Structure formats: C-alpha cells, structure tokens
Amino acid sequence: MxxxxxxxxxxxxxxxxxxxxxxxxxxxxxxxFDNAATNQKPLLVIDALTRYYEGYNANIHRGIHHLAEQATAAFEASRRAFQEFLNAKHWQEIIFTYGTTDGINLVAKTYGRHFLTAGDEIIISTLEHHSNIVPWQMLCEEKGCILKVIPVDDNGDLLLDEYEKLLSERTKFVSCVHVSNALGTVNPVKTIIEKAHEVGAVVLIDGAQASSHLELDVQALDADFYVLSAHKLYGPTGMGVLYGKKELLDSMPPFRGGGEMIKEVTFAKTTYADLPYKFEAGTPNIADVVAVKAALDYMASLGxxxxxxxxxxxxxxxxxxxxxxxxxxxxxxxxxxxxxxxxxxxxxxxxxxxxxxxxxxxxxxxxxxxxxxxxxxxxxxxxxxxxxxxxxxxxxxxxxxxxxxxxxxxxx
Structure with a gap:
C-alpha cells in the first residue's frame, strides 16, 4: 500500500x-462506505441529543419558564451557527426544514407556485436526485411550465455550452445539484448561477452532498436558495436548512399553516410572522436542531x-x-x-x-x-x-x- x-x-x-x-x-x-446516503455521528452529537432530552426538553419561543428559555436559546444558537457555516448575510435567511427534500418542496410550492406561470421554463440537470426532479415536474403539471434538462458527457460533467443554449428570457428558474450523489461530480455552480442571473432567472442549489466536503459561501456564489440536510453533516436525521435571500423569502407565501408561523389569528383573517418563523409552522424538530450545532462545531474543530x-x-x-x-x-x-x-x-x-x-x-x-x-x-x-x-x-x-x-x- x-x-x-x-x-x-x-x-x-x-x-x-x-x-x-x-x-x-x-x-x-x-x-x-455508504456516507453519501448518511454519515455516522460523533459522540458529541449523540451526547447533545441526550443532554437536551435529559436536561431541558421543552417547547420553544412561546414559554417564559427556565426550560423553555434554555431550549429556545439552544435552538436559535444552531440557526446562528448555520448562518456562519453558509456565510449568510442575515440570520433570518436560515429556515429550518426536515431535510433537503423538504427545502426543495418548500421553494417549489411557495416561490414556484406564486411566481411561475404557464410557459415559463425551469432548468434542471441530468445529475439530479429525484428530490430535485419530482417537485419541479409536479409544478410544471400544475402551472403549465416547461422543464428542460442540462445534459452530461460520458465523464459525468455537465455540458455548459448546452446549458447556455437552454437559457432564454423564458427561463425563470434553475435548480441544480452542487455535487452529484451518484457520481461525485462537483458542478461549477457559480458559473451556473451567473449565467442564470444574466437572463433574470432565480437559482436553487441542492447542497446535500456538498455540505460536508466543500467550503460554502452563499454570498460569494450569489445563490438565491441553497438547501442541505443535517444527516450528511455528521448530524441527526430529520432536519435540514433552506437558505434564501431575504428579499425572496419575504416575497413568498407560507408553506404550512399552524402555530408559530402566525402573528395574529382571527376567524376573519390571519397575519403571518416575520422571517424565519413564517416558514416554521408547528413544534419543530427541536432536539435535532439543537444537536446539529455540535456536528458543525466538530467539523470546524477538524477543519x-x-x-x-x-x-x-x-x-x-x-x-x-x-x-x-x-x-x-x-x-x-x-x-x-x-x-x-x-x-x-x-x-x-x-x-x-x-x-x-x-x-x-x-x-x-x-x-x-x-x-x-x-x-x-x-x-x-x-x-x-x-x-x-x-x-x-x-x-x-x-x-x-x-x-x-x-x-x-x-x-x-
């Protein structure tokens, strides 16, 4: 050897x-050797989960008692940690989801449903996971949009010349994987974003595979949306993050209705909470959100x-x-x-x-x-x-x- x-x-x-x-x-x-599906968890993360359930298990944001305040502080500390991890400009741009798939569906069913109309074109790539294909197919069926696909060569690289040919004034949305889960291909997402912005399209990047391997900077990429899952970051299953530019998130309707995402409810009308809570209805996955900060800290300690x-x-x-x-x-x-x-x-x-x-x-x-x-x-x-x-x-x-x-x- x-x-x-x-x-x-x-x-x-x-x-x-x-x-x-x-x-x-x-x-x-x-x-x-199945880390692209999910990686294993360090004891620090397992201990963080145990500490939450043993020491300060409580619902967040609404209670004024000690345990609720402790849980809320830990929950929001994870949001700030992801802001730093992604180099987001505002902490309000970090939305907690149930994973990458949930984040993509959130964008498709809010931004896509609200802003895209019949005849608008959505571009994805041949490298996509089903979670970045099916939501856009569903949106196209519902709204009458047209789905186009960037081809790949025999090495698994995207054909950027063909991508540029697909772009036009009809292109309204591009959704592309940062790293292929099947082949390991790292896509030139900065170039993909730049070319899309030249025709006025909005871009989502699926970072599920990239997040534990590559340095991420959503501001440098100029990504409009970026999604990832904690369980591929040495963190727990069942939680993830949607990053979105604040002005875009502000313009989007809520994804789910219920507690936490409201400002005021009457039987006549409901007004919605400010970001990020507008998109976080109901009791969230508190324990896993709290524990994921230990995973981010662990990765930072290694570099x-x-x-x-x-x-x-x-x-x-x-x-x-x-x-x-x-x-x-x-x-x-x-x-x-x-x-x-x-x-x-x-x-x-x-x-x-x-x-x-x-x-x-x-x-x-x-x-x-x-x-x-x-x-x-x-x-x-x-x-x-x-x-x-x-x-x-x-x-x-x-x-x-x-x-x-x-x-x-x-x-x-």
Whole structure:
C-alpha cells in the first residue's frame, strides 16, 4: 500500500469519536462506505441529543419558564451557527426544514407556485436526485411550465455550452445539484448561477452532498436558495436548512399553516410572522436542531480543508486500486469530484456485489441512488457506490478491493 497523504488529522483518534464504528458485521470489523446516503455521528452529537432530552426538553419561543428559555436559546444558537457555516448575510435567511427534500418542496410550492406561470421554463440537470426532479415536474403539471434538462458527457460533467443554449428570457428558474450523489461530480455552480442571473432567472442549489466536503459561501456564489440536510453533516436525521435571500423569502407565501408561523389569528383573517418563523409552522424538530450545532462545531474543530484533503486522498487511492480490477468500470470520472465512486463489474449484478460485500462487513450502496434518469443516460440499471467520510482509511479501501476480488471469484 502506498503511504497516505500527509494530513494534520489523526484518523485513528477521530474514529474513536464514532462509537458505531467499533463493531463487527458478520464477524468482520465494519467498513462503512455508504456516507453519501448518511454519515455516522460523533459522540458529541449523540451526547447533545441526550443532554437536551435529559436536561431541558421543552417547547420553544412561546414559554417564559427556565426550560423553555434554555431550549429556545439552544435552538436559535444552531440557526446562528448555520448562518456562519453558509456565510449568510442575515440570520433570518436560515429556515429550518426536515431535510433537503423538504427545502426543495418548500421553494417549489411557495416561490414556484406564486411566481411561475404557464410557459415559463425551469432548468434542471441530468445529475439530479429525484428530490430535485419530482417537485419541479409536479409544478410544471400544475402551472403549465416547461422543464428542460442540462445534459452530461460520458465523464459525468455537465455540458455548459448546452446549458447556455437552454437559457432564454423564458427561463425563470434553475435548480441544480452542487455535487452529484451518484457520481461525485462537483458542478461549477457559480458559473451556473451567473449565467442564470444574466437572463433574470432565480437559482436553487441542492447542497446535500456538498455540505460536508466543500467550503460554502452563499454570498460569494450569489445563490438565491441553497438547501442541505443535517444527516450528511455528521448530524441527526430529520432536519435540514433552506437558505434564501431575504428579499425572496419575504416575497413568498407560507408553506404550512399552524402555530408559530402566525402573528395574529382571527376567524376573519390571519397575519403571518416575520422571517424565519413564517416558514416554521408547528413544534419543530427541536432536539435535532439543537444537536446539529455540535456536528458543525466538530467539523470546524477538524477543519474542512483537512477533511477534504483526507477524503480526496482516499478517492485517488481507491480509484487507482479499483481500475486494476479486470472487468470493473467506474461510472463518472469528472474533472472535479468528491469522495464518491460508482462502478459496475462485468457479468455481476450490483445487488449481488452489495450482498457479498456485506457478508464481509463492508457497507456500500447499490442501485440507482434515486437518480434513475442519470442511470438511463449511461445505459445501466444501477451501480455499486462507495463513498467516503473523514473516519475512513486506506486500509478500509484495501478491504474493499479484497472483497471485490472475492465477489469475482464467487460470481465468475
């Protein structure tokens, strides 16, 4: 094995922060390579959840007793942490959601429903997750809008020349993934945003995969909307963030009606609360919002640049090793990638690969990865996907290669 890239991170020490990794699966030490689906949680995050429920579980914003005030302060501290994480101009631009999918649906069903009309064009890309396809298809069916798609080349890179041809005065909205969950492609979102703004279109960026790997600055990108999920940031499931420019959020109607999002209710009329609460109806997912700050703090303590360097080293090493296997083809070798590798093996179904690897304690993802149109573009039903996080090692990559050799021996 070649020596790993020099990094300030002590990976073995980091691994001790993740209790779930200290176990065996089918009698073998767990190798967890399904991080693009969700990554594991450090003990700091688990402890933050426990502290909330044991120490100050209460509803927020409305109570004046001690526990309510403590819970409210912790909840709003997470909002300020995400403002810093994304470099948002205003804390009111951070809306808590139930995840990336929820954030996209919020924008489609408020901004899209309110401002788009029949004949308006929406552009997405071939790389999109279903969560950034289906809401726009539903909106097009409802409003009579037209959905257009940016194609990709054989490496999984977007064809920007074709994107520019799609843009016109009829383009009103562009919604594009920052990083492909299926291929790992990093899209040139700043250029995508700039070109869209030139024709007056509004842009949403799906940052679910980018958020734990790349430095994010919504002001530098000039993103109109940016969405992400906590569970891919070493945080809890069931919560996420929608960033939106304040003037856009102010112009949008509420998504859901109920408590918290109101200013005054009578049977004749309701007036709505100011941002961000206009979009946060009902009792929110308080515990997970509180705990996600521990995840952001944990990542900050390691340093995003150091995390990225380690993951990129794993990506390079794994790519080299996989390409040495006879009959293996990597799907998607874009110019810029994060730590995701999708591959197929000649004569072996991806589900069989996943099952045999699991028997050896190696967790990968198989299937279409909620990107069926992308799989159709490459003429395949699905892939096996290995995706990396800060706690993964080159030794684990070696385990994967050994496991795949066993797959070939058993199946061919």
């Amino acid at each position: 070649q020596p790993a890239l020099a990094t300030p991170l002590d990976i073995q020490n980091i691994r001790r922060d993740f209790p779930i990794l200290d176990q065996e699966v089918n009698g073998r030490p767990l190798v967890y 995003k640049e150091a995390i990225a360097a380690h993951e990129n080293d794993l990506l390079r090493y794994a790519t080299e090793q996989l390409l040495e296997l006879d009959g293996l083809r990597i799907i998607g070798q874009a110019r810029e990638k994060i730590g995701v590798i999708s591959f197929i093996m000649e004569g072996i179904h991806h589900q069989d690969i996943g099952v045999i690897l699991d028997q050896q304690g190696i967790a990968v993802r198989t299937g279409h990865h909620c990107t069926q149109p992308l799989m159709q573009r490459f003429g395949i039903a699905g892939t096996t996907r290995a995706s990396f996080a800060v706690y993964n090692t080159r030794d684990e990559v070696d385990r994967l290669i050994q496991g795949l050799r066993r797959v070939q021996k058993m199946m061919l």
